[in-house]
Amino acid sequence: MSEKAELILEGKSFQLPVVVGSENEKAIDITNLRQETGYITLDSGYKNTGATSSAITFLDGEEGILRYRGYPIEQLAERSNFLEVTYLLVKGELPTKEQLDAFAEKIKMHTLIHEDMKRFYEAYPTYAHPMGVVASITCSLSTFYPKSLNPNRSKDQVDLTITRLLAKFPTIAAWAYKNSVGHPVAYPKNSLGYVDNFLHMMFSLPSQEYEVDPVITSALDKLLILHADHEQNCSTSTVRIVGSSQANLYSSIASGCIALWGPLHGGANQAVIEMLDVIRNDGGDVMKFVAKAKDKDDPFRLMGFGHRVYKNFDPRARIIKKACDDVLNKLGIHDPVLDIAKKLEEVALNDEYFVERKLYPNVDFYSGIIYRALGIPVDMFTVMFALGRLPGWIAQWQEMIDHKEPIGRPRQIYTGATTRDYVNIAERG
Ligand code: CMC
Numbered sequence: 001m002s003e004k005a006e007l008i009l010e011g012k013s014f015q016l017p018v019v020v021g022s023e024n025e026k027a028i029d030i031t032n033l034r035q036e037t038g039y040i041t042l043d044s045g046y047k048n049t050g051a052t053s054s055a056i057t058f059l060d061g062e063e064g065i066l067r068y069r070g071y072p073i074e075q076l077a078e079r080s081n082f083l084e085v086t087y088l089l090v091k092g093e094l095p096t097k098e099q100l101d102a103f104a105e106k107i108k109m110h111t112l113i114h115e116d117m118k119r120f121y122e123a124y125p126t127y128a129h130p131m132g133v134v135a136s137i138t139c140s141l142s143t144f145y146p147k148s149l150n151p152n153r154s155k156d157q158v159d160l161t162i163t164r165l166l167a168k169f170p171t172i173a174a175w176a177y178k179n180s181v182g183h184p185v186a187y188p189k190n191s192l193g194y195v196d197n198f199l200h201m202m203f204s205l206p207s208q209e210y211e212v213d214p215v216i217t218s219a220l221d222k223l224l225i226l227h228a229d230h231e232q233n234c235s236t237s238t239v240r241i242v243g244s245s246q247a248n249l250y251s252s253i254a255s256g257c258i259a260l261w262g263p264l265h266g267g268a269n270q271a272v273i274e275m276l277d278v279i280r281n282d283g284g285d286v287m288k289f290v291a292k293a294k295d296k297d298d299p300f301r302l303m304g305f306g307h308r309v310y311k312n313f314d315p316r317a318r319i320i321k322k323a324c325d326d327v328l329n330k331l332g333i334h335d336p337v338l339d340i341a342k343k344l345e346e347v348a349l350n351d352e353y354f355v356e357r358k359l360y361p362n363v364d365f366y367s368g369i370i371y372r373a374l375g376i377p378v379d380m381f382t383v384m385f386a387l388g389r390l391p392g393w394i395a396q397w398q399e400m401i402d403h404k405e406p407i408g409r410p411r412q413i414y415t416g417a418t419t420r421d422y423v424n425i426a427e428r429g
Pocket of ligand 1: 301
């Protein structure tokens with residue numbers, strides 16, 4: 001007999017089914033709770049709420065485990081590449097060589113964005129944050145492909161939209177950067193691989209072509225793999241919930257970009273480097289900032305520290321810390337904020353406040369230092385996160401559609417005024 005949870009409410013017993021996942025994760029299924037009891041559950045920030053069952057990513061925050069489709073993140077970061085991981089996430093299995101080549105070829109055929117879109121970029125001020133531009137342009141793609149708006153979409157149409165998104169997103173992202181520095185855009189070059197093509201569009205100038213550097217390509221590839229999915233986080237849940245209204249995929253992904261932008265989520269990588277620069281410019285007194293982070297009257301937090309689900313080391317942070325050392329060594333760069341970051345980590349990891357709350361460095365703590373070493377400007381950091389997260393968002397959206405999940409619509413406990421009669425303005429005291 002399958003296990004049940006018993007809930008006793010107002011002296012009456014209710015049996016609730018228990019759901020067990022493939023890694024023995026357990027949930028109490030409350031699908032019929034309100035119907036049967038009149039009660040809802042209250043869980044601000046969804047800290048204990050499973051919004052879906054998913055076969056894409058497994059994460060054990062207590063043990064510091066992250067796997068995409070069963071494959072440990074450490075193995076993927078070491079041995080795979082971003083396009084292969086993209087295939088794995090979106091299609092569910094690792095590709096054969098032929099499948100991967102065909103996938104790469106298909107993406108290459110769609111890297112251009114409509115020439116009219118260049119005018120959109122021209123209309124943004126150069127000081128526009130690239131995340132705002134990227135999200136808007138991604139949403140605008142839907143206006144160029146009206147067939148993608150049909151909620152009764154065919155498989156071919158969905159596949160085409162997915163290919164277009166994967167192909168055009170690097171172009172959209174790189175052009176946002178070009179706009180921000182007032183440089184002419186660089187068109188995609190299909191002789192290059194996915195990551196090199198992106199770097200070419202970022203850094204090629206009419207006067208000087210970007211020269212592929214395997215150290216930079218491999219570092220960026222690794223970072224993108226580490227960001228590729230992270231189960232039901234804020235932006236992914238946003239993509240799923242927006243998509244659940246049958247909004248088109250372009251706008252669902254655009255809403256994921258917006259959710260990611262915030263400094264508590266993907267915006268943390270920018271916030272970390274800004275924080276490290278502040279500490280450095282202030283004289284580098286790490287203890288002072290650790291004290292500020294612990295002070296409840298001070299809004300300052302150690303950016304890049306803490307995570308909703310990791311109560312152990314974020315496995316991505318381990319890989320990134322090592323990659324950070326490797327990249328800086330290989331490129332012969334000495335970034336003084338790396339020393340500050342390491343000191344900060346050491347102090348925080350031995351401080352009772354952080355130990356007690358299980359606050360460890362997260363994926364964003366060291367990634368910014370690598371991005372900076374690769375020549376990527378600070379306000380593009382979150383765009384880089386979005387580029388990495390794109391396949392995860394797509395896979396999660398696809399899964400939500402395949403599961404025929406109902407429209408996302410949480411409930412609430414109302415705490416406002418009870419009914420009262422309207423009073424004409426002249427009669428109000
Ligand atoms: N610095 C100082 N104190 C912290 C920090 C921090 N970075 N993070 C959490 N705390 C404290 C918090 O004040 C609270 O203390 P108390 O119990 O005394 O009230 C306790 O730790 C629990 O924090 P919380 O805010 O309730 O935890 P949460 O799960 O709601 O938030 C978080 C998780 C990531 C938003 C938070 O740790 C944070 O703000 N970190 C800094 C921002 C950051 O690095 N975000 C990137 C996350 S990784 C990338 C991604 O996947 O999005």
